[in-house]
Amino acid sequence: MTPLGWTFMFASISFVLGLISFCFYRVLTKPSAADHMHAPLDIDTHDRDT
C-alpha cells in the first residue's frame, strides 16, 4: 500500500462518511422528522380490493 493509496482510500471513505453523517444528522435531528408519519400502518387502504 503506497502513501497515495492510503490517501485515496482515506479521502474517499472520509468523504462518504462525512456525507452520510451530515445527512442522517439532519434527517434525525429535525423536529419535523418524527412528525412525518402520514400513513399509520393499521390503515386499510383497500388497495387489495379487486
Add this chain to the structure above:
Amino acid sequence: MSKPREAWASRIGMILAVAGSAVGLGNFLRFPGNAAANGGGAFMIPYFCALILLGIPICWAEWAMGKYGGQFGFNSCPAIFGVVGRRAIWRYLGVLGLLIPVVIYTYYVLIESWCLGYAVSFLFGWIDLGDDPTKFTEKSINYFNSFVGANQDGLMLEGTLHISVVVWMIVFAVNFVVIFRGISRGIEWFCTYAMPLMALCAFCVLIRVLTLGTPDPSQPNLNVINGLGFMWNPKPLDSDNASWYSALAQPKVWMTAAGQIFFSLSVGFGVIVNYSSYLKRKDDVVLSGLTASATNEFFEVCLGGLITIPAAFVFLGAAGATQSGTFDLGFKTLPVVFEYMPGGRFFGCIWFLMLFLAAITSSLSMLQPAIAFLEEALGLGRRGSVTLLGLITGLGSLFFIYFSKDLKALLFVDDTIGNITIVVLALVQTLLFAWVLGVRRGVQFAHEGAEMRLPFFFPFVIKYVTPVYLILMLGLWAGYEFPKYYDLTMKDTVLKMSLGIVVLITVFLLIVIRIGGRRWQAENRDPRAVLAAPPHAGSSS
C-alpha cells in the same frame, strides 16, 4: 380518486427503501472489480465526478418529478412523464421506466436466488471444494455451473426439480408476498429490518477481512495491507505507462465510472420516480434524496471497497483478485476465498445472506413501478396487478432459467437493458426536467418542503452538463459497442429470442399505456385536463 392513496409511513423508512433499492450486488461485486481494473484509487476521481455531476443531480430531478406527478394522483412513469411533459409522446417514452425494472427483475430475481442458495449451501456445508487447494478454483467453477445450469440449456427444468429452481420459486414468492402488502406495510416494513441486518452482516465480514493479517506466513506479500493496496493504489491501466494519472486520460475509465454510478444509484430505473410519487407536496425531497444516495455510497465505498478485492487478494493473489465479471468474482472466486478463510463457512453464509438482502431490497423496488402502472392504467386492484405482473415476470424468469447455457441470455440482456437503456431513460428524464418542465420551475417545486437547498450549481449542471455527459455516453456506446452487439445478436438464436422477449414486453406496455391514456381521459385524469385544475396537493396522501 375513489380510494385512499398509498403513502410512506415514515421518512426514515422511505429513505431506507430508496437506499435499499440502490444498494445491490453492484455495490459489493461490481464496484470493487471496476475500481481495481480501472486505475485503483485513481478511479475514484471520475467516480466522484460522476456522482456529483450525474448521479445526485439526476436523483434530485427524479425525486422532484415523482413528487410532482404524485400530486396529480399518478404513480407510474408514463403518467408522471405525461403530466410533466404535457404531451402524449412523453407518456410513451415513460415505457422505459416500466420496461427497465420489469426486464431486469426477470433475471435479477434469479441471481438473488443464487445468493440465497449459496448462503444455505454454506450454512449446511454443501459447497465441498475438497482438500486439494490446487483444485479449489476448478471445483468452485463446477459448483457454480452446476448450480445455475451453465453447462447446457434446459438443464434446470429437466427431470427432478433442481435445488436452484426451488430456491428461485421461494425467492420469487417472497418478493410478491412483500409487494402485495403495499408500500408501507410491505416494502417499507421489509427494508426497515433488512437494511440494518445487511449492514450488520457487512460489518461482520469487514472485521473478519481486516483482521486476516498474513494468513500464509510462507507468502508474506499476500497480506491484508497489500490487498487494500491492490484495490486503492492509484495505477495506470497500461503497465508500461509509469504515471498513475495516465488512467484519467482514458475515456473508458470515465465511462466505466459513470456506468457504475448509474447502476449503483438506481438512477434511470424508473424506481425513484415511482417511490417519490407517494410523497406529499410539503415533504422534503432534497435532503431525503441526498441521504438515500449517501447511504448507497456508504455500502459501496466504505464496505464494498474494503471487503471483496482485499479478501480475494489475501488468499489468491493479484491473479485471483482480477476477475472479468461480477459472477466470476462473486460466485466462483469468493467461495474459494471462504474455503481458505478461518471460519469461512460461517462468513460465507453471512456474506451471501448479505448479498441476498441487498438483492431483494432492490428487486422489490423493481416491481412497484409496474404494479402502480397496471393499477392506474387498467384500473386493477392490488391483487389483479400483482397477479398479472407475477405472470409476466414469472414467464420471463423461466426463459432465463431454461436458456442457461453459459448464462448467455442473462448476460446479453443485462449488458443491453441493464446498461444502455438506463442511460437513455436518464437522458429522457433530464431533458424532461431541465428543458420541458424547466429548471426554474423544477427547482422551485423541489424546494417546497425541502430541508436544505439544492446547490447553486445544480441548475447549470442538470441543464447542460448532465445531458452532454449522457449524450456522450450514448454516442460512445453507439460507436463502439452497438456494432458488436448487432453482430452478436444476428448470429445467435438465443440472443435473438432474448431481444424478442424484450420487444414483446415493450409492445405490451405500450398498448397498456394507450389504454391508460384513454382511461385517464375518460376519467378526466388526462394530464392536460388535470393541469387545467389545481393539483389536489396535501389531500392526496
